[in-house]
Structures are given as structure tokens and as C-alpha cells.
Amino acid sequence: xxxxxxxxxxxxxxxxxxxxxxxxxxxxxxxxxxxxxxxxxxxxxxxxxxxxxxxxxxxxxxxxxxxxxxxxxxxxxxxxxxxxxxxxxxxxxxxxxxxxxxxxxxxxxxxxxxxxxxxxxxxxxxxxxxxxxxxxxxxxxxxxxxxxxxxx
Numbered sequence: 491x492x493x494x495x496x497x498x499x500x501x502x503x504x505x506x507x508x509x510x511x512x513x514x515x516x517x518x519x520x521x522x523x524x525x526x527x528x529x530x531x532x533x534x535x536x537x538x539x540x541x542x543x544x545x546x547x548x549x550x551x552x553x554x555x556x557x558x559x560x561x562x563x564x565x566x567x568x569x570x571x572x573x574x575x576x577x578x579x580x581x582x583x584x585x586x587x588x589x590x591x592x593x594x595x596x597x598x599x600x601x602x603x604x605x606x607x608x609x610x611x612x613x614x615x616x617x618x619x620x621x622x623x624x625x626x627x628x629x630x631x632x633x634x635x636x637x638x639x640x641x642x
Contacts, residue, residue: 508532514602516621518542524576530566533575542623543568543575549622561593563607563620580605580620589617591637596622601642 509522509532518540524530535543550565564578583606592599596619603621608614 509534519623523579527566527576529579530576531579533577535573535575540623541572544572545623546575546577546621547572558593560616561596561618562622563605563618577620578607578618580607580618582606583617587615587617588642589640592640594636594638598622599640 508524508526510525511523513521513523513531515521518537519533519535519542522532522534524532533543533546535541547565547568550559550562553559553562554564563580565575566578567576568574583601583604587606588601588604598621603619604617605620606615607618607620609616
């Protein structure tokens with residue numbers, strides 16, 4: 491059922507309940523703070539067909555529980571059609587928190603795609619990628635331990 495088409499007021503109410511301040515946007519998605527889950531963001535894909543939210547959730551599900559998960563912001567929930575994703579919120583890293591090397595399977599390497607996340611085990615912060623909807627992770631996998639120079 492398309493709530494937006496049948497009841498736009500209900501759609502707007504639900505959206506406003508879930509989404510707070512707009513934090514950023516890219517060519518296919520807009521990111522909002524998640525009002526219902528502090529510490530998370532809501533990524534809304536503008537048009538169907540890009541599947542960046544779906545890709546991020548697929549990648550997260552493939553790495554969760556592995557050593558590679560240390561490099562990714564956690565994906566928590568995804569809508570049935572993939573246009574809405576709830577993901578762990580990160581903060582912008584300082585220049586001293588940037589690492590000299592990152593895994594070779596990250597391809598869209600720009601500073602805007604990275605942030606600091608807090609470990610659930612020990613509370614320490616570490617650098618993670620929070621925008622990984624398009625990269626070679628799917629093609630190359632996360633099994634390699636090869637690192638490459640980060641060119642920030």
C-alpha cells in the first residue's frame with residue numbers, strides 16, 4: 491500500500507516522527523538524524539533503482555561478525571523496498587584520527603564517506619566507512635588483508 495498516495499498527511503506525520511534534522515545529501519540519498527533512535531541516521535533514497543541502501547545492508551550483513559565489520563558503520567533496519575535505511579551515526583574525524591592505510595576493497599574513498607563510531611564492546615572510537623553503497627566490496631570481498639594508502 492502506498493501511504494503517500496492514499497494519505498499524504500499520514501505520510502508526512504510518519505516521516506516527521508522518524509526523521510529529524512537533515513544532516514547531508516548526495517546524488518541519490520538524503521541523510522537525516524533519526525528521531526526515534528538516538529545514535530542513528532535515516533538514509534532516504536530519492537529514486538528507486540540506485541539500490542545504495544540495499545547494497546549497504548547487503549554488505550553489512552555479509553561482514554557482521556567478521557574482522558572486516560570493524561571498518562563499517564552498522565546498518566540496523568531497512569524498509570521493504572530499500573528506500574529507507576537506518577544506520578549507525580558517526581561523527582566527523584579530526585585529522586589526527588585519520589589512518590594512513592585502509593582496506594584495499596574500499597574504492598569511493600573520500601573523507602565525507604568516513605566517520606568515527608563508538609565500539610559497543612569497549613566504548614572506544616574508531617574510524618569507519620558510513621557510505622559504502624557503491625564500492626568493490628561486493629566484487630572483491632573483504633577476505634583480503636591487503637591495505638592501501640589513504641589519499642584524503
